[in-house]
Amino acid sequence: MTYSLKETFPQGVRALRGAPGTPSGSATTPDPGALAAKVRTLAPSMTRSMQRVAEALAGDPAGCAHLTVTALAVRTGTSEATVVRTARLLGYPGYRDLRLALAALAAQQATGAPPAVTADIAVDDPLGDVVTKLALEEQQTLADTAAQLDMTQLEAAVGALAGARRIDVYGIGASGLVAQDLAQKLLRIGLIAHAHSDPHLAVTNAVQLRAGDVAVAVTHSGSTHDVVEPLRAAFDRGATTLAITGRPDGTVTQYADLVLTTSCSRESELRPAAMSSRTSQLLVVDCLFIGVAQRTYDEAAPALSASYEALAHRHAPRRRDGD
Incomplete structure (x- = not known):
């Protein structure tokens, strides 16, 4: 069972985006x-x-x-x-x-x-307080991201990934780890997906994409050059492009057909933005993965079973000859 993006969104995914340089979904009044x-x-x-x-x-x-x-x-x-x-x-x-x-x-x-938690972690905080503050901040970040996710954009992104011939994911640093997580999840349900953290390899792969392929950029700042450039190359070659970013007005959205906005708690000395942005990015990745697995369940379920079986076999104790 496969799904075509054109069947799901007959008007075309780029029609959802609006004018170039305008964050996707901005015409919809937020809840x-x-x-x-x-x-x-x-x-x-x-x-x-x-x-x-x-x-x-x-x-x-x-x-x-x-x-x-x-x-x-x-x-x-x-x-x-x-x-x-x-x-x-x-x-x-x-x-x-x-x-x-x-x-x-x-x-x-x-x-x-409950009110938003804004207390910073102090250098002399007891470890128990650190755990409490981090847990509450993570909860707030996840709640904020879920509250502002544009369901039309998310639905279109799921449809694009489900029907893609090939998927490239770009990310650097902490966002690179999130890019790898998305790629390996999609691989496990039978899709051809690769994460690129090397900017040279990212661009050389991006220029091979075409219509029917999907390129995903993960960047909290929305302006990381080594992530923006491969997405621009993929956009220029007709691939469907998706940005997962904390800055819907960032440079990356100029080359994104679809934009999924993540939240991030206030940065502090002991809590860099990469910590909370990673949490919200992983939530979006999990939403995409579950959505694609639902859309392609007939193919995804056997692929997942095969990967589980392969991993279980790999970790099973080996028996000596004659045992």
């Missing part, structure tokens, strides 16, 4: 529950004035929901234009839509939802 997640994800890439607006929105959604655009600009020491730009960057067509989302978010929080 109110994703607002706080988007603020945490996008704040590091905002200007300082936009950050002040975003921090006010996340810190007091109920209060901000009652403010006019002029009143919010006064409260944050910015301008009306900055407030509107912030609203649009967060995915809302205008300030009115943002106020509705703020009111809905305030109502959700009133039901007793």
Whole structure:
């Protein structure tokens, strides 16, 4: 049982993306529950004035929901234009839509939802506190990523991978480990997938791709040159391209037909961004893998069984001749 991307999305995957350089799915107003997640994800890439607006929105959604655009600009020491730009960057067509989302978010929080954890790990923290803080941060990162995942983009990505002739995955450093994880998972269900962490090999492989192939770039910053370049080469040759990134406005999205945005907790001295970005990237990888396995179950199930059997046989005790 195979699935064609054209059958799933007759209008074509690039039609889902919108204008070049525009983050995929940006025309869809985000769910109110994703607002706080988007603020945490996008704040590091905002200007300082936009950050002040975003921090006010996340810190007091109920209060901000009652403010006019002029009143919010006064409260944050910015301008009306900055407030509107912030609203649009967060995915809302205008300030009115943002106020509705703020009111809905305030109502959700009133039901007793736990607040976001922002305490940094200190150098003199007891190890037990470190475990607690890390666990809570990981939970928040996963919840934020799940809240802001664009289901249309995810569905299209699953369809593209399920029907791909060949899949290349690009990633460097911590993102390279995530790229390897995705490739090996897809290999185990019978797909032809390879991860490339060497930038030269990535580009030389990318230029061999064509329509019907899929290229995946994993980059939290969205601007890692050694990941952007092979994705650009694959995009230019007609392959379907997917970016898994924490920066939907990053360079990599210019060459991505599909964009899946990950969240990341605030970076600190003892907790670099690579730690939490890896957690959210692995969640997206697992969602892709399960989705593809469901789509191709008739082929995936026997392939998984064969890989389990091969590994079990490899690790079984060897018997001597005559035993």
